Amino acid sequence: MLPNIGLYSTRIKRFDDLKEGARVGVANDPVNQGRGLLLLQKAGLIRLRDGVGAKGSVNDIVANPRKLKFAEIEGPQLVRALDDVDLAQGYPAHFVNAGKPQVAGAGLLYSGIDDEYFAIRFVTRENNATDPRVARFIRIYQESPAVRKQLATSFANNDKLYSLPWLKQ
Numbered sequence: 557m558l559p560n561i562g563l564y565s566t567r568i569k570r571f572d573d574l575k576e577g578a579r580v581g582v583a584n585d586p587v588n589q590g591r592g593l594l595l596l597q598k599a600g601l602i603r604l605r606d607g608v609g610a611k612g613s614v615n616d617i618v619a620n621p622r623k624l625k626f627a628e629i630e631g632p633q634l635v636r637a638l639d640d641v642d643l644a645q646g647y648p649a650h651f652v653n654a655g656k657p658q659v660a661g662a663g664l665l666y667s668g669i670d671d672e673y674f675a676i677r678f679v680t681r682e683n684n685a686t687d688p689r690v691a692r693f694i695r696i697y698q699e700s701p702a703v704r705k706q707l708a709t710s711f712a713n714n715d716k717l718y719s720l721p722w723l724k725q
Contacts, residue, residue, distance in 0.1 A: 557707060558675040558719040561591050562663030564651075565643045571599050571664060574643060576622045576645065581637045581644030583585060584628035589613055591667065591674060592645030599665050605705050610673065635659075648717035649710065657712035669719045 568574055582592045589600035590610040596602045605614045614617075614626045629637050634646040635654045643664075651660035667674075678697070680690050697703055698720075711717040 558721055559647055559649055560586050560666045560668055560718055561595060561645055561647055562666045563595055563643060564638055564646050566638055567642050574622060578624055578642035579627055580624045580628050581623060581627050581634050581641040583631040585631060588631050594646060594666055595665060652712045660712055660715045660717055668717055670725055672721050677722045
């Protein structure tokens with residue numbers, strides 16, 4: 557399962573409406589900040605130094621034509637900070653868990669399946685890799701209607717908030 561991230565705003569409806577000098581909330585931890593910055597780059601708002609990918613930080617921004625000002629905030633707190641910034645990255649699940657599923661589904665852009673590197677993975681010790689019980693567990697997780705129903709419920713029954721990489725064609 558891949559929890560997507562999104563770009564959210566209570567002040568703008570389109571990226572074109574984002575004014576010069578706007579405040580943008582990004583996660584303050586390295587993994588999530590990198591994902592958020594890649595999404596901002598995908599939106600055409602910034603450009604990161606070549607080659608940094610998801611390891612990028614605000615220090616790796618090489619083009620910022622709108623002179624956006626970045627506020628580094630604890631990931632889960634981006635839900636609360638949304639009213640204090642012009643644009644923020646966020647995990648839809650944080651909005652759902654905060655009782656704001658309508659906000660979770662109103663993102664301007666979501667990461668999607670291209671962000672597959674960040675999918676939740678099942679790992680095992682090498683000596684268990686071929687254990688049929690492990691294969692059965694993974695098969696149940698990926699094919700069970702009950703698991704699919706719970707995933708959908710956890711993401712406010714909105715399939716743009718998460719991806720299932722094993723269904724990728």
